[in-house]
Amino acid sequence: MTREAYSFVRTFPAEPARELRVDRHYLLCASAGTLRLEAQGQAWLLPPARAALIEADRPIRVSIPQPVTTASVLFDTGFTAAPPAPLTVFDLNPLARALVDECGAWGESDEPLTAYAGTLFAALAAVTWRLAEQPSPVTVPAGRSPELRRAIESTERQLGGEVRFEDVAAEVGLAPRSLARRFADETGLTWQAVLRRMRVLRAIEELAAGDAPVTRIAHTVGYTSLSAFNAAFRELTGRTPTQYRASFRP
Known part of the structure; x- marks a missing residue:
């Protein structure tokens, strides 16, 4: 069984819109480049130093207008409560950025998280869930x-x-x-x-x-x-x- 929370960093080329749906709560952070996200009749832009919080099993459309590097953190639905909204984009504060970096040491694996790692991922969820209560106002209706x-x-x-x-x-x-x-x-x-x-x-x-x-x-x-x-x-x-x-x- 995949561990209850894990992280990874990837670089993606520019590509047209496609549907994304994952079975975990998904924290998506852009570190270079931008992504466009669309759900529920709204479109968001995800530039560097911002994050998107996506509820598990929520379909969204993702397009990449230019190459982008992202850090992703996925949380099992039993590890943390549901996000405050199906999709929100918000600014990362220094604490959240530091926690995202620190959690990057634990990728997808069948091995359970250590107590220290579990504490880090729980802290990241607590911080980013709260930040998501103040979403970015820069959206465009789809x-x-x-x-x-x-x-x-x-x-x-x-x-x-x-x-x-x-x-x-x-x-x-x-x-x-x-x-x-x-x-x-x-x-x-x-x-x-x-x-x-x-x-x-x-x-x-x-x-x-x-x-x-x-x-x-x-x-x-x-x-x-x-x-x-x-x-x-x-x-x-x-x-x-x-x-x-x-x-x-x-």
Whole structure:
């Protein structure tokens, strides 16, 4: 029988979306690169120094827009209580990062955990379960209906330029008023609010990918004004782009 908790580190190449389901509670931590996670009609970005906590047997869709290195910790459902939500993404604090590193010495095995290792994994669960009660606000609705999903995909393809709502509506075969109603009913947000969130998430991917200047990233995601970009970024993340990038390298 596989031990009650174990850890591993892996590097994955870029790959399209696929479904992931595991029979254990899954703590997924990004140390380099980013992942996109989707579940229950919402999409999250997992950049460095953040973690996702996924409840056992919950299907999620995972896509990797660029190569990523992750540290994973899996907990048997009898070892710890269920997470506070099926899927949450949150910031790791220094204690959690230290515990993830320390637990890395115990991989998958038929040998039971030592008393010391069991204490470490229990402490990691206690810390990260509590952190998961304050999830990241940077999410994007995935949409339920085919039309809204296509509208969101169309908007994302055009982030680097001028995106017109009327053009997106025409592409999915709906009148602008009908599409606006779909956004309100299915996401609780306007199209403009979704666009703003998508631009911030794309900017986070760019910030994690290298050392490109913030001004260039702002233009890449469709902002002509650096001050407008900084304001939108701070509104959603609580930090400036420079501060957010600094948090990738604690």
